[in-house]
Amino acid sequence: MEVAIVGGGLVGSLLSIYLAKKDFKVSVYERRPDARKIDEVGGRSINLALSNRGWKALEKVGMAEPVKALSLPMTGRMIHGLDGSKTYQAYGKEGQAIYSVSREGLNKLLDEHSTAMPNVDYHYETQCNSADRRTGRLDLEDVKTGECFSKNPDVIFGTDGAFSKVRSFLMRRKRFNYQQDFLDHAYKELSIPAGPNGEWQLENNALHIWPRNSFMLIALPNLDGSFTCTLFLAFEGEESFENLQTEAQVREFFDREFSSAAALMPNLMEEFFGNPTDALVTIRCFPWAYNDQFLLMGDASHAIVPFYGQGMNSGFEDCSVFEDVLAAEMGKDEAKLNWGKVFKDFENLRKPDADAIADLALRNFIEMRDSVADPKFLIRKQLEKKLMAAYPDDFIAAYSLVTFTEEVRYSEALRRADIQNQLFEELMERADFVAKWEEDQFESELSSILERYKALLLRPKESKFLAG
Numbered sequence: 219m220e221v222a223i224v225g226g227g228l229v230g231s232l233l234s235i236y237l238a239k240k241d242f243k244v245s246v247y248e249r250r251p252d253a254r255k256i257d258e259v260g261g262r263s264i265n266l267a268l269s270n271r272g273w274k275a276l277e278k279v280g281m282a283e284p285v286k287a288l289s290l291p292m293t294g295r296m297i298h299g300l301d302g303s304k305t306y307q308a309y310g311k312e313g314q315a316i317y318s319v320s321r322e323g324l325n326k327l328l329d330e331h332s333t334a335m336p337n338v339d340y341h342y343e344t345q346c347n348s349a350d351r352r353t354g355r356l357d358l359e360d361v362k363t364g365e366c367f368s369k370n371p372d373v374i375f376g377t378d379g380a381f382s383k384v385r386s387f388l389m390r391r392k393r394f395n396y397q398q399d400f401l402d403h404a405y406k407e408l409s410i411p412a413g414p415n416g417e418w419q420l421e422n423n424a425l426h427i428w429p430r431n432s433f434m435l436i437a438l439p440n441l442d443g444s445f446t447c448t449l450f451l452a453f454e455g456e457e458s459f460e461n462l463q464t465e466a467q468v469r470e471f472f473d474r475e476f477s478s479a480a481a482l483m484p485n486l487m488e489e490f491f492g493n494p495t496d497a498l499v500t501i502r503c504f505p506w507a508y509n510d511q512f513l514l515m516g517d518a519s520h521a522i523v524p525f526y527g528q529g530m531n532s533g534f535e536d537c538s539v540f541e542d543v544l545a546a547e548m549g550k551d552e553a554k555l556n557w558g559k560v561f562k563d564f565e566n567l568r569k570p571d572a573d574a575i576a577d578l579a580l581r582n583f584i585e586m587r588d589s590v591a592d593p594k595f596l597i598r599k600q601l602e603k604k605l606m607a608a609y610p611d612d613f614i615a616a617y618s619l620v621t622f623t624e625e626v627r628y629s630e631a632l633r634r635a636d637i638q639n640q641l642f643e644e645l646m647e648r649a650d651f652v653a654k655w656e657e658d659q660f661e662s663e664l665s666s667i668l669e670r671y672k673a674l675l676l677r678p679k680e681s682k683f684l685a686g
Contacts, residue, residue: 219555222247222356222371224346225378228321229516229533231328233377235279236541238335240548245371246338247358249345249378254326265438265446266324267292267425267527268317269621275534278541281331288323290439291315296424298478306424307599310618311606316425316527318438320446349374349387354511373557374512377533380501382518388508401498401523401583403433404459405450408489410482412443419482420445428476433457435476447479450498450583459495498523500576504569507561515540519565520572525583526620528575532628540564571628578620578632598642601667609668637674641667 221237223230226248234244268289276282293315294308309316333340341358347366348357356369376384389396413419418439420426426437426445433452437445452458462468465487472480480486501521506514516533523529543564548555585595602615616635619626645651645667654663 219243219373220245220371221373221375222369223375223377224349224356224384225376225382225516225518226250226329226340226342227377227379227516228325228328228530229536230375230377231325231332232275232279232281232534233375233515233537233540234332234338235281235328235335236537238332238338239279240541240544241337244338245369246332246340247344247346247356248340248342249361250342252329252340252342253322254329265440265448266319266321266530267438268319269527269531270624271528271538272531272534274624275538278538281328284327284331285319285324286317288327288441289317289319290441291317291423292425292438293423294425296421296426298426298428298476300430300475302478305596307596308603310615310622314618314622315423316621318425318440318446320440346378346383349376349384349512351388351391351508351512373510376512376514376518377516378518380499380517380521382514384512385503385514385518388512388514389503391508394503394505396503397501399500401500402452402454403450403583404453404495404497405448405524406459406490406495407493408435408447408449408483408486410437410445410447410479411484416443418443418445426479428479430457430475433475435479437479447483453495462490465491500580502573502576504565506565506569507558510556510558510561513561513564520576522576522579523583524579525585526575526579528579528620528628532572532575535624536568539568543567574628574632575620578616578628578635581635594646598646601642601645602638604661604664605668608664613668613671634675637671641671641674 219242221242221244223234223237223244223246226234226246230246230248234246237244268285273282276285292309294306297305297307299305329340332338343361345359345361346356347359349355350357354370354372354374356371356374357366358369359366374384376382376388378384388394410419420437420439422439428435433450435447435449437447439445451462452460454460457471462471468487468490469480472483472486483489499521500523501517503514503519506519515536517529519536520532521529522532540560544560547560547563605613606615606618614623614626614634616631616638619631619634620628651663
C-alpha cells in the first residue's frame with residue numbers, strides 16, 4: 219500500500235518513520251530544499267521546547283536518544299526585571315525540565331533517519347498544486363525544473379503546516395468548519411551570540427523572559443553557546459513594530475526595555491531589520507479526514523501560538539496517538555484495514571485535545587508577558603509547589619499536567635486548569651490567606667485546600683466552593 223505525506227517538516231518526517239515501521243511504502247513531498255544540504259537560515263522560526271509528550275512520541279520509534287544529544291535542559295524560567303533583577307521560577311519538581319532544540323537540527327536528524335529507511339522516498343523541492351478529494355489524485359510540481367506530474371497514492375496525509383495546501387482543497391466541500399485567528403502581536407527572531415570562549419552569556423539551564431506587560435522578549439539556549447531570542451510585540455500601537463522603523467528607535471526601545479539583553483546583542487540592528495516580522499495564528503478546523511483517503515495532522519489541522527511550548531509536542535503526540543489507533547485497527551484484520559474508521563476514530567479522539575491546547579497556549583501568553591512578575595502570581599506558584607510536594611498523587615499544577623505528563627489528555631488538563639484558577643483566585647481574594655502566606659503560617663491550610671480542590675473536581679459546574 220502506497221502512502222503519501224504532503225509536508226516534510228517535523229510532523230511529516232516523524233509520521234513517515236511511524237508509517238514506514240508499519241511496512242507501508244511512504245512518499246514524502248516537501249516544498250523546501252533538503253535542509254541537510256544548505257546552511258541554517260535564521261530569522262524564520264522560534265526555537266523549540268521539547269517536553270514529555272514529544273519525548274514519548276520520539277521514544278516509540280527509537281528517536282529519543284539521538285534527539286537528546288541535540289538538546290539542552292531548561293529547568294525553569296529566569297525572569298528579567300526592568301531594573302535588572304533576575305528571579306528564577308522552577309517549572310516543576312526537581313529533575314523536571316523542558317529541552318531547547320534547534321528546529322533545523324531536529325528536522326535534519328529526523329530526515330536522516332527517515333530517508334535511510336528502505337520504504338521511504340523523499341521528494342524535496344516538490345510542491346503540491348492540488349489535491350482531488352474525489353479521485354485521491356495529487357498534482358505535484360518540481361519547483362527547480364517546473365515539471366508537473368500526478369500521483370494516486372492509496373492514502374494521503376496533509377502535514378503541510380498552518381497554511382496547508384491539502385487543507386485548502388479539502389475545505390471545498392459542505393460542512394467543513396474553519397476558524398483562523400491572528401494575534402495582534404507579531405514575533406521577530408534575534409540572537410545572543412556565544413561569549414569569547416564559546417561560553418553562554420546567560421544561565422544555560424533556563425528559558426529567559428523579559429516580561430513587559432503588553433510585550434516580551436524570550437531567549438532559549440543553543441548547544442554552541444548562543445541564545446535564540448524572540449521579540450513578541452504588537453504590530454501597531456504605541457509600543458509596536460510599527461513604531462520601530464529606524465536604528466535610533468530600535469536602540470532606544472531595547473536600551474529602555476531590555477537593557478541587559480541588548481548589551482549582549484552585537485548584531486541587533488542587522489537582525490532586527492534583516493529578519494522577518496511574522497504573524498501568530500491559531501487555526502481550528504473539522505473534520506480532519508475525508509473518507510478513507512485524506513487526513514490532516516499537526517499544524518494543518520490545529521495550528522497554535524507558541525506560548526505553551528506545545529506546538530511541536532502536540533504534533534508529535536498526533537503521530538503517537540495515530541499509531542495507537544492504527545495499531546488497534548490493524549490488530550483486528552490487517553488484510554482488511556479500514557482507513558476510514560482509523561481516520562474517524564483518530565480525529566474524534568484528538569479534536570477536543572487540539573482545541574484545549576490552543577486555549578491553553580493563548581492563556582499562557584498573558585501569563586508569560588504579564589503575570590510572571592506579579593507578586594500574587596509568585597505566591598500562587600509557591601503554593602502550587604507546596605501542594606505538589608505534600609500531595610504528589612492528588613495535586614498536579616496545570617503547567618505540569620501539560621508539560622511533564624503524557625497520560626493526562628490536554629482536554630482534561632484544561633478542565634483541571636480552570637478549576638485550579640478558580641481555587642487560587644478565590645484564595646487570593648482572602649486577605650487573611652495572603653497575610654498567613656506572608657507570615658509563613660499557611661501550612662495548616664494545605665490539606666483543606668486540597669480537599670476543596672478534589673471536591674470541585676467531582677463537581678466541575680459549581681462556581682463557588684470557598685464560601686464561609
